[in-house]
Amino acid sequence: QSTKTQSALPPSPCWCCGDMHFVRDCAYKQHVCQDCMQTGHKEGYCSCVPKKSKNKQQTNVNSLYAANRVNSTSKRKFLTVSINGSQASLQFDTGSDITVISRKQWCDNLDSPPLSPTKQIARTASGKSLSLLGELRCQVTLGGVTRTGTFYVTDKQINLFGLDWIELFELWDTPMSAVCSSVTGKVNRVKQQRSLAVKSQGEANMKTGLGPTDAASSPSESTAWHEEHLRWYCSQYLTA
Template identity: 30%
Template structure:
């Protein structure tokens, strides 16, 4: 009996302690707001799927955000806009996140507001084709090898991508008009009309038709090429005929020795070279070209020299393009009409016209105090001091043929290179953005053998001195999202380490 009483007292004491404990637990204050925000963020992060950009299959950010916008707005109502922006950015896959961060540089994700984040993501990861092109593709949808279920899903997806709820009756008429032609000849008509609708969404059916009517009618009314061959290889009569009907198809030509035509109708018939006429007067084996002496040209600065010929001073124009020295008929009379010998050369001007040469004479001359002797030709042109006399005046000839040193001022190459680099980096910021560039226009698919079995190969041994560089290179590839770390895999293949010429891995 005493034991029962003692047991009852112990039980009452335990119950009293439990009541005090429960009272104390009920009086505990609520969790801190930070803990609540963290709980909401973790909950939404678990429920929201990761966004992967795949425009070919309709996986754009518009579709993803419209689907989960209500969840983000209502279930995350206790979060501020910055937390919502961080939540959305955390659901981007690696490729999408890298492209987004490269686009907002030099800003960081924490510096971009919620509205700006959503707008930027919609612009970057929207449809890569216009709405009219998607509507055109929707109306041209055909079933190929898909099952009925897959084909139904394709129609539903293209209908949503085409945004047909916003199409106007006039736009619908234009789309049906564009999709109507099935001939290959009318493909350019549909393409031009589709481009016009993309440029002006309010294009009417008549405006869509007008640019194509003229071109179509012109093509239909253009004169057709005659089906009859007018010029053939085997022409032997005045009338044109088919090659198979030629009477000389097996005849050998005496000119070109080819079979298929008669003499006088081969390719080489019109290409025979005419005999070169013999020149009547060739005292020398050269024809000298002299600058044009026409006075009706734009005035330019000429260089003249005072030359003494047989003691008489004559003003002559210095011409380094003339191989010989020429004297005008007027100056020839002024120096006393020396006896002329037959000309040694034939002269042509710069426009390939012949120059009348009256003859030549030998004489002594003086240029700037330097004596010389040579031939001088008298011609119906101005007096020219040619290279044959200039070469005998060594100081003058050296000044004309010697090199010149010019003072050149220019920017340094390093300054120009740095300026050009900054300009290119600013103009093509996406190309110079940090990280590895990737192609987002197509998607690669791997087809595995159905009966393939996993293969596990151990890592190959590498030199101990190369381990730090290998680890550093692997970390770099992981940071660039080229490699992805995993905990376990049934398929394992060792890497091959190759050292480049510059010492890198």
């Protein structure tokens, strides 16, 4: 019986109250501590409560990361969103806590709407400070769905669709291929078709004896045609 009693005891006292029982059995789990006003432990045991989750949350709020961590251009995924009725192209990036738009795109694509001062502190992936010019609360539309979100403007040439908007549109349960890869695939196919068309036209010119000057216009016309269809593919896939 003594062995059975000992095996029922935890290896260390409960960090909620100090008694010898498992935390799951502690009567103080719903108790509001009068020292720190937090729920889940007895007075005098505030420092014993694990704080990893809380510290992580505070870090994300006080020091946000806003920089893409994908070095290979071929692996980057882009999507087009409508911000207050104007289109913006952003890189889909789960490594960025916030959505960031460059000053250039803010001016050229969005017509420089007034910004509000921001208290957010952003850092790059290397830990360096990233200057933010301000923030804007806006109506953003993706795939026919409209939400109210906030983006931040920077002097750097950075345009990122960050975690805040990924959560805003609940994209965690959506395959990435449904958001970006389909467009990327179409872009790659168009580029491949364009390359084959230029190559075929060049071979045809050689067979017919056309000189360099005569052949130069055909690849250019083919390139323009495919560029036009590339824009059409993107406009059909993502609703602005």
